[in-house]
Amino acid sequence: MVEGEVARVLLVDDQQMVREGLIIFLGTQAGITIVGEACDGKEALRLVEEQHPNVVLMDLLMPEMDGLAAIAAIKAKHPETQIVVITGCSHEEEALAAIQAGAIGYHLKELNPFDLVRTIRAAARGEAYQPAGGDDR
DSSP, X not given: OOTTOOEXXXXXXXXXXXXXXXXXXXXXXXXXXXXXEESSHHHHXXXXXXXXXXXXXXXXOOSSSOHHHHHHHHHHHOTTSEEEXXXXXXXXXXHHHHHHHTOSEEEETTSOHHHHHHHHHXXXXXXXXXXXXXXXX
């Protein structure tokens, strides 16, 4: 991102503890602003309309509307919105399905938190970021 640019992030996860942890951590990172949080895909669609995030962090397994359906719906109405899947599922088929639905990235929840920051910043620029490992900041 260019200095001064902001990643406007919507968090979507059915686990409140995950959302709150991400809010606390990402709130300390320069250039990242949390614009909302949703507990399912239906709420995510509503908040994308209201808050206009440029990056959505999306879990896959949620009630009401799962992540894959939400990704497809968001990309259909807001193709400029970048979606990064952050999930506990490590199945290759799910990662492929998420990318085919329109996600720009797919990361496991156990990833290095600073890789998540790099991923968010890259997504805000419309770029995919693939972590190489390490925990440099």
